[in-house]
Every structure is written in structure tokens, then in C-alpha cells.
Amino acid sequence: MERTGTTRRRALIGAGAAVTAALSGCSSDEPGARRDAPPSVSAETLLRRRSAALSSALLGRYDAVLAAHPGLAPRLAPLRAQVALHVEALSPTGDRPRPASSPSSSSSSAGAAASPSPSSSASPSAAVPADAGAAVRELASAERSTAAAHTAALTGAPPEYARLLASVAAAGAVHVYLLTKGSR
Structure with missing residues (x-):
């Protein structure tokens, strides 16, 4: 009796050929593949950049509030200095700002030197309320x-960086307390 249709042997040969074709399609030996292509930016580096940008925007917000309400400096300067340190700590190693040239500079000027951009002031669209209390609440x-x-x-961060993010987030929670209830 002669068999017709697909046999187990033919099915396995066909599946093996399909797997081989799929795997060879992923090979870097193809003419279009470049072995000298620059490595992509790691997920941790992207996370570090996003986290540093968030803290940098917050630093800019502190600068805008301090520029609009200089009388708040005694209350806000220590918090601003900590946010500047957060920007530096969260930044990827290659993106970290240079330290201030003078080691005896004040905490507010050291914080300004730790900003990753030349001007860390808030954008004009981020207007500061005229009322100091409202500015602090914002x-x-x-x-x-x-x-x-x-x-x-935290969920996408490697363990060591997750600990740093958790510490910075906790410091932010303390800052919220100090801005809303702690320093009245």
C-alpha cells in the first residue's frame, strides 16, 4: 500500500528547512549587515538620561521661583542644592556635568554649576505665580x-540604579513635606 500526502519525515525536513532559513535570515553575515555599526545606547543610559532630565527640569523650576521670589532663598536654597546633586547623581557617567572650578563656592552657585545645561532657568511658558505661597505650592x-x-x-531600572532612584524619590517626598507642611 502506497502512502499519499505528507509523511512525518517530510514534515520534519520541511520544518528543519524553515528553521534554517529563519535563522540564516537573522545572521550578520548578510551583505547588508555592518559589523562596525556603533553599539546602541543601553536601556540604563536612556533611563538615566530621562531621570536626569526630570530632575533638571525641577532644578529649572527652583531657579525660576528663586528668581521671581528672592525672599524665599533661605527656605528653598538647601532644597535646590539637593536637587542639583540629584541631577548629577542620576546622569549617565559620560553626561555628568563638570564640577565647579572653585571648591569654596557657595551651595547655590555649586548647584548652578551642577546643572547639565548652561541655563537651568525655567522656560518662559512656565510662569511663576506672583504670590510666593502659590509659587511654593507649584x-x-x-x-x-x-x-x-x-x-x-524603578520597575525598569537595574538594582543599583533602582536604589539610587528610590533614594532620590524619597528625598523628593521629603521636599514636598518641607514645602507644604514642614517649614511654616
């Missing part, structure tokens, strides 16, 4: 949002 809201974003980023 700053507390920005701190809360930044801390929440750092907390949300």
Missing part, C-alpha cells in the same frame, strides 16, 4: 510629580 507639586516619575521608573 514647586511642591513639581517635586511630587518628579518623585512619582522616579518611583515609576
